[in-house]
Amino acid sequence: MPKFQGTDAYIATDDLRIAVDAAVALERPLLIKGEPGTGKTVLAYEIAAAFDAPLITWHIKSTTKAHQGLYEYDAVTRLRDSQLGDPRVADVANYIKKGKLWEAFAAPVRPVLLIDEIDKADIEFPNDLLQELDRMEFYVHETDQTVRAEVRPIVVITSNNEKELPDAFLRRCFFHYIRFPDPDTMAQIVEAHYPGLQNRLVGEALKVFYEIRETPGLKKKPSTSELLDWLKLLLVEEIDIETLRERNPNKLIPPLHGALLKTEQDVHLFERLAFLTRRDGTRPGQ
Numbered sequence: 001m002p003k004f005q006g007t008d009a010y011i012a013t014d015d016l017r018i019a020v021d022a023a024v025a026l027e028r029p030l031l032i033k034g035e036p037g038t039g040k041t042v043l044a045y046e047i048a049a050a051f052d053a054p055l056i057t058w059h060i061k062s063t064t065k066a067h068q069g070l071y072e073y074d075a076v077t078r079l080r081d082s083q084l085g086d087p088r089v090a091d092v093a094n095y096i097k098k099g100k101l102w103e104a105f106a107a108p109v110r111p112v113l114l115i116d117e118i119d120k121a122d123i124e125f126p127n128d129l130l131q132e133l134d135r136m137e138f139y140v141h142e143t144d145q146t147v148r149a150e151v152r153p154i155v156v157i158t159s160n161n162e163k164e165l166p167d168a169f170l171r172r173c174f175f176h177y178i179r180f181p182d183p184d185t186m187a188q189i190v191e192a193h194y195p196g197l198q199n200r201l202v203g204e205a206l207k208v209f210y211e212i213r214e215t216p217g218l219k220k221k222p223s224t225s226e227l228l229d230w231l232k233l234l235l236v237e238e239i240d241i242e243t244l245r246e247r248n249p250n251k252l253i254p255p256l257h258g259a260l261l262k263t264e265q266d267v268h269l270f271e272r273l274a275f276l277t278r279r280d281g282t283r284p285g286q
Contacts, residue, residue, distance in 0.1 A: 002050075004051075009193070011185060011188045011189050015176070016043075029172065030154075031157045031173035031175045033177050035223070037224045038178040038180055038224065043178075048111075053110055055111065057114045058099075060115065066121075071140060096143065100113065104153040107150065108150065110151045110152070111153045114156050115156070115158070117159065118159050119161065119163040120162060126165050157173065180213075187203075187206065190231065208244055215273075219265045220261075220262050230259035233259055239255050
């Protein structure tokens with residue numbers, strides 16, 4: 001299988017490329033962690049695009065159970081159909097709904113299976129999938145059959161660290177933490193999304209963006225996707241570089257800040273900083 005190099009729209013760092021290739025070579029799930037907005041979920045889409053593989057996505061919720069990824073047996077509908085004399089009741093397979101793992105195991109070509117935000121589910125959820133992900137097979141009691149992967153899928157699992165994952169589960173994964181992009185990498189990401197954008201405007205916007213992220217007390221740091229949204233708005237509204245550079249204490253909050261600051265606490269934080277700056281006659285931190 002070819003090496004993962006990222007795509008035109010997804011800038012992959014060297015350590016991320018190595019992690020993807022290692023997980024593929026070891027045939028182990030790739031467990032991806034990182035703060036929101038670092039491209040954890042998108043990575044699975046880009047791996048599928050890079051390898052020209054079908055993508056199967058399983059987005060986990062707090063109510064998701066592990067067995068739903070295998071299959072679900074609809075006994076209620078079968079009982080109702082039997083009372084109505086429906087001939088389909090003779091075959092229990094008619095009432096088996098295949099889950100995402102079954103779909104991945106049955107794929108004729110090697111797919112990419114994304115198990116997104118696994119830490120949202122119950123703490124036992126990862127343990128309940130240990131055997132299936134390890135052996136790449138499971139047993140269907142209702143039909144007395146074993147579903148076995150024809151080709152082992154590339155499994156990408158994302159986590160936002162909402163819960164600690166069990167050690168037994170971690171041992172079976174290849175782990176990678178996506179660090180937030182540094183300014184140089186972020187500039188490459190911006191170029192991939194907005195080719196040929198004014199370098200001076202991007203440079204000043206990145207400076208403001210990282211200043212915001214480094215502000216002490218910030219509740220939610222803006223992410224890459226929010227930076228891209230903000231840049232798009234700057235272009236649409238024709239905000240010039242001089243406006244971004246302005247250090248008037250009355251305008252400490254950057255223009256169109258609603259794309260970057262997503263909580264009232266953070267907006268109030270910048271309003272308080274502006275007040276302190278006006279009162280003291282200096283910028284915060286000076």
